[in-house]
Amino acid sequence: MYLADRRGTTAPASAAAAPGTRPGRRAAAVPGTVLALGAVSLITDVSSEMVSAVLPLYLLTGLGLSPLGFGVLDGLNNGVGALVRLAGGHLADRGRSGHKTVAAVGYGLSALCKPLLLLAHTVPLIGAVIAVDRTGKGLRTAPRDAMISLATEPEHRGRAFGVHRAMDTAGALLGPLVAFAVLRLAGGPLLADGGEKGGYDAVFAVSGCVAALGVLVLLLFVPGRQRGERAPSPAPASLRDAVALLRLPALRRLTVCAVLLGLTTVSDSFLYLLLQRRLGLSAQWFPLLPLGTAAAFLLLAVPLGALADRIGRRRLFLAGHGLLLLAYGLLLGPVSGDAVAVCVLLLHGAFYASTDGVLAAAAADAVPEGQRGAGLALVGTGQALARFACSLAFGAAWSAAGGTTALAWSAGALALCVAGAAYVLREPRDPSEVPS
Amino acid sequence: MTEPQPPRRGSQATRVTILLVAVLALGSIGAGAVFVAADRSARRDQAQPGGPSVAPGAVRLDAPAAGRQLVFRNMAWGPHHDEVVSVPADHPDGVRTASGLQCLRFHAAAGTGVCLQAERGALQDTYRAVVLDDRLHELRHFPVAGIPTRARVSPSGRLAAWTVFVSGDSYAGTDFSTRTSIVDTRDWNLQDNLETFAVIKDGHPYQAHDVNIWGVTFADDGTFYATLATAGQTYLVRGDLAARTLTTLHQNVECPSLSPDGTRIAYKKRVAGADADAPWRLYVLDLATMTETATAEQRSIDDQAVWSDRSTLVYALPGDFGADLWTVPADGGGTATRLLDAAVAPAFLG
Structure with a gap:
């Protein structure tokens, strides 16, 4: 073979x-x-x-x-x-x-x-x-x-x-x-x-x-x-140098965007809970929901990664969050049923396929080789901590206003953050890069 | 384009050889571990010497002519392990009559039974709740989302409830939840998930993403009690099936079991200062006064107790063959005594 x-x-x-x-x-x-x-x-x-x-x-x-x-x-x-x-x-x-x-x-x-x-x-x-x-x-x-x-x-x-x-x-x-x-x-x-x-x-x-x-x-x-x-190099990078990486404009912009978008990315377990409640899925399907996301991620990771190489990683990273926004929209919409659930899982998997590895690839573009590890860690940690904060906030919003309302708020915030990230990540030399 | 440098000195062949040897060695260790476990579990098919005697026969769930019966899942090794069996309630050490029906959890009342069982699949086991008539024939079954833990039938035999664990799939981490359902055997109306009921906590409407419900016990065919957990705390709730509400009554109550006269709840209480590995004690709550009474059972229990009469509790504790049944007075007096070896999920009939 x-x-x-x-x-x-x-x-x-x-x-x-x-x-x-x-x-x-x-x-x-x-x-x-x-x-x-x-x-x-x-x-x-x-x-x-x-x-x-x-x-x-x-x-x-x-x-x-x-x-x-x-x-x-x-x-x-x-x-x-x-x-x-x-x-x-x-x-x-x-x-x-x-x-x-x-x-x-x-x-x-x-x-x-x-x-x-x-x-x-x-x-x-x-x-x-x-x-x-x-x-x-x-x-x-x-x-x-x-x-x-x-x-x-x-x-x-x-x-x-x-x-x-x-x-x-x-x-x-x-x-x-x-x-x-x-x-x-x-x-x-x-x-x-x-x-x-x-x-x-x-x-x-x-x-x-x-x-x-x-x-x-x-x-x-x-x-x-x-x-x-x-x-x-004779003087290896110090921890201070690692933090100083944020002085690199491209990496700083990317980190800010990853954090902003991470703050509005509802965690998988919340999404599955809402999926089950909103779409009236029978409880027996609940354990299979993560498999749906993973299967879509598995199938789409390579083609979407290749697409990122063609149309630009930051652009696909943003578009991926657009897919997530679509998934939120489907969940909030009036239509329910198994077909909608499949679409939501497909979008959720596509979101991962167009953001997870793609963010690492985009971050690699922005960091010199000697500090690649620290640079990637910075973006990844920022995103992970932001998502953790989102989980806490989402749980609180759920208690205060209910799951559906919390998701509606998240969808609004995500739309704002995508727009903001699109502005921050715009290509100075090519304005057409800004996704609409 | 340059190829990556080989990681180490030494040829490709050497590295592949090292890997193959390692695969063989690690594979042998893994296979050995599986073999040891398989060997141990194969012994379950052999009856252990000195164990209870079991004979196949008819088990009935209506008022039996033979007098009051204790029906439970037989944990004793041998050809009838995991089957629903019955013994005379006044001779629990007698010969067990095995029904041939295997259940993980079981409960019955007034001629209706509920049996939670596993169906072996090629890639995963699936589970289902089977509602049974008085001769243990299936009336209807319902797929469930995870591993069964609790089952109850209402005193009239009309309602059946079950709780399963939902967990353990890819990406789920250690996230964990329960699903509790209630079915009406008259019209087969299924409440698939009690978490969708409106919660009234301390007098106010309450909602949270982390609400979990488990361990239903029925008062009648419209009212039940159960455990509700949220924000790290458990509550006793009273459920109203018609109004679809759950109202909190008391804190720190798990796996409630209502007494036959409807005045007291036996339950698992998480006690302060207990070992993290053995956190619960068996308590009884008086619903009129909300006073708690500790039973004489000093060990940690992880079961939904049943009442064998107005003043006695029966519950399972880990034993040599999975679990044994023990009994203790509900009023806090007396001592805990062993009722039956190798048994779990008891129900008293007649």
């Missing part, structure tokens, strides 16, 4: 990676490093989503943690993860092989956490393991994206990030299926049925093995220094 004859990138995982890539002439623009990193993400996501799929039930029925405990845990971890990402990006810019080293530490930390779940049986210990796992995820994100950007010619970055995100999402979709297969093979009933812990232990053990494989693929098949990566 195609991947096998590319030097430096052959990985057994490539068979599994195939759904996210398009073998053939198109993929010629996607460097081996990106495919290798995509494979690492795919394998790692299989591992982590295996655990995510069974963890709530394990905590709940195995450890008696009430449903109320989870939200707090999640919020804390998201905040910590966003800050760790800044540190990861900054550390990665320092020294030779910095990106690969920091990414390897991040993937390695998360991999270590899976077998630890076999030993941690109390709520504080499990909480600590989850926190370390998220720390690993925070650490690796910016250096990984920096490596993708450094390995790819600037004109193909949108597609490269699209390929990576598609592979990543494929892993996330596969993980729960693998977990289910392991539980089925282990044969025991679920814990909620009065079953034994054995099946869950098998899931954690297999997840640990899969994660270790991901780290190994990273170590073996991802180059230590990227094509564009220079030897370290």
Whole structure:
């Protein structure tokens, strides 16, 4: 098969990676490093989503943690993860092989956490393991994206990030299926049925093995220094330099826009809740809603990434938020039914496909190579913290005025922010770049 | 265009070899873990020596000629594990009559049963709630969104309620919620999600995105009680089916169970200072005075208790084979005693 004859990138995982890539002439623009990193993400996501799929039930029925405990845990971890990402990006810019080293530490930390779940049986210990796992995820994100950007010619970055995100999402979709297969093979009933812990232990053990494989693929098949990566400068960038990145006008504008738009991006769980309520979906469909978004993201990430390379990344980033606005509009509209739900999920997936990797590609354009990790981390952290703030505000608005009204407010704010971002991101030399 | 530099010295072949060896080694570890778990669960099909004796037979949910019956899910290992079984209520240690019907959760009253069961699928298990007649024949079934946790039938046998956990899918993180439904077996009108009822909290209309409802217990065919959780706090609510409202009555109440005379609620209370791994104690709330009474059960319980009579509670605790049933007086006196080994989800009939 195609991947096998590319030097430096052959990985057994490539068979599994195939759904996210398009073998053939198109993929010629996607460097081996990106495919290798995509494979690492795919394998790692299989591992982590295996655990995510069974963890709530394990905590709940195995450890008696009430449903109320989870939200707090999640919020804390998201905040910590966003800050760790800044540190990861900054550390990665320092020294030779910095990106690969920091990414390897991040993937390695998360991999270590899976077998630890076999030993941690109390709520504080499990909480600590989850926190370390998220720390690993925070650490690796910016250096990984920096490596993708450094390995790819600037004109193909949108597609490269699209390929990576598609592979990543494929892993996330596969993980729960693998977990289910392991539980089925282990044969025991679920814990909620009065079953034994054995099946869950098998899931954690297999997840640990899969994660270790991901780290190994990273170590073996991802180059230590990227094509564009220079030897370290005599005086490595300091933390102050990383913050000073905001003095770069292009990066500052992009960060401001990512934050503004992040502040009006309603979190997935709120969107699914409203989807179910507003469209009168039967409760049995609720667990499948995230799969709809992920499937659309998976299918559209590569074509929309390529489109970003053609029409401009910032333009597609804005257009993607336009798609999200359309999804809000459909939800608020008078029409209900399953067809509308499918359209909303499609738009939601398309929103991710035209903003997630595309933002990283756009940010890479705005940051010099030596500070790529810190620059990407800055934009990503800004966006993540803004989305977190949005969740808090949206929850408060829901309590004050109801879910539908909260969504209407968000839609209005999103429209304003898209317009504002379009103004901020306008191309000075080409006014036609401003999307209407 | 330059290719990326190889990551390390050493040829492509070496790296592929290392990877293949690692795949073999990690694959063996993973397969071993699965094998160990499978071996352990296979033992569940063998009856354990000294365990309760179980024989196939007819289980009925109406007033049985044989006297008062205790019907429950049999957790004992062997060919009839997970089946709904019955024993005479005054001889709970007697031979269990196994119905052949497997349920994860079960409840019954006045000739109506509700059985929450799993349907094995190729990619995922799905779950359904089955409403049963007095001979355990299916009247109707409803798909549910997640793993079953609570089931109840109203005293008249007309209404059935169930709660499932919705969680655990891709991207869901540790987000977690419950879904509770009530069906009227007379006209099969289904209230799919009680979260859509209007909430009146402390006398005022209340709305929030994080409202969760679980653990219905019926007073009659129009009124029920349940747990409502929001903003990190749980409440006892009284539900009105016709008005579609939920009214908060008391704080820190989970999995309520109404006494046969309708005056008291047995429930799980989260107690201050308890171990995070064992946070609940079994309490009884007097609805007229709102006074709480701790039962003599000192362990943490995670079950919706049932009343075996006006003054006695029955509930499940983890046991050697999943769960055992225990009993304790509702007035705070006495001591907790074991009622039955290897049993869960009991209902008293007749």
